[in-house]
Amino acid sequence: MTSQEIRYYAGLDVGGTTIKSILVDGTGNQIGEMVEVASQVKDGFEATFQQLSKALELLTNQIDATVTDVKGIGLDVPAPSSDGVIWGQANLAANWVGKNIRDTFSKKVGIPVFMTNDGNAAAMGEYVTRHKHFGGLLLVAPGTGLGGGLVLPGGKIYEGNNGLALEIGHISVPFREKNGELPSCTCGLKGCTEAWISLVALRRRVEIELADPKWKDHPLNSGELSTEEKAFRLRDFAEKGDELAIQLFRQQGFIFGYAIADMVRMFDPGLVVIGGGLAEMDFRDQYMEWVKEGFAERAWPMNQRSPLDENDLTTRFEWARGGDSAGALGMAFVAQEMFS
Ligand SMILES: [Zn+2]
Numbered sequence: 001m002t003s004q005e006i007r008y009y010a011g012l013d014v015g016g017t018t019i020k021s022i023l024v025d026g027t028g029n030q031i032g033e034m035v036e037v038a039s040q041v042k043d044g045f046e047a048t049f050q051q052l053s054k055a056l057e058l059l060t061n062q063i064d065a066t067v068t069d070v071k072g073i074g075l076d077v078p079a080p081s082s083d084g085v086i087w088g089q090a091n092l093a094a095n096w097v098g099k100n101i102r103d104t105f106s107k108k109v110g111i112p113v114f115m116t117n118d119g120n121a122a123a124m125g126e127y128v129t130r131h132k133h134f135g136g137l138l139l140v141a142p143g144t145g146l147g148g149g150l151v152l153p154g155g156k157i158y159e160g161n162n163g164l165a166l167e168i169g170h171i172s173v174p175f176r177e178k179n180g181e182l183p184s185c186t187c188g189l190k191g192c193t194e195a196w197i198s199l200v201a202l203r204r205r206v207e208i209e210l211a212d213p214k215w216k217d218h219p220l221n222s223g224e225l226s227t228e229e230k231a232f233r234l235r236d237f238a239e240k241g242d243e244l245a246i247q248l249f250r251q252q253g254f255i256f257g258y259a260i261a262d263m264v265r266m267f268d269p270g271l272v273v274i275g276g277g278l279a280e281m282d283f284r285d286q287y288m289e290w291v292k293e294g295f296a297e298r299a300w301p302m303n304q305r306s307p308l309d310e311n312d313l314t315t316r317f318e319w320a321r322g323g324d325s326a327g328a329l330g331m332a333f334v335a336q337e338m339f340s
Pocket of ligand 1: 192
């Protein structure tokens, strides 16, 4: 093979703290290791471009190639964007907003770029890791908030007309807090799914429950733990079978499944992949049962199994497999498909 024939494609996943990057060859196989560099999204897009260029150099150096051998880039960003333009600041510096990041970066590196948001990228990564899966895939990934993405049957990301689809954390669910109110969401609305299924939600819920006299002797009520620390420790408590922690996660899982039922009613993806930190919990099998309880409460029978064969599940649930490389892998795959 002559040097002119070498074609690689890069996936660049820009997060709040790190940029993860992966290189694939012309058949979509990963070449070399995943490379991580620090993210500098809060220092502006120019600083981030420098880090992206550094990632491209490190990626190609490890296989004795050069950046000019990269013929296409898939880039994902942690903010809503449309046709290459960032529409919402999220955790970025202000100078990203209203800028065509895709075209500016493409011009800087001289390589064609596809850009989407991080939820879509991770959904695509989960799709790619399931090599023989050609159906649809809905990723639901709780973290600080609740993100997700949809891959259509056949393997295309569904971004919506304006790139604003799949904001699944902000569809409403009919669950109320103990005081009868719909909980407030970070987006400014009330009653969002994210106000129940996220780390932010868990912080509110643990404080509300701990105020109940029933839990006055609970270990999380002793000492001077911050709300963040209490929410963080809940997982350990749940893994040891603590009643309060189990109650909180059970409620969360049930509401999660209930919300997923409406997403399935809308998209019928066939496969729902649950990602985020939940995928690494020791008690995740138990958690999945709670999700399925909530799902069964709200999903129609035909969204659960075929009327022709009760063993033929029309919606399957799986845990995420891609780990923290899913976004970069998904983007490398899309770049290879688009630009080869
Ligand atoms: Zn919201």
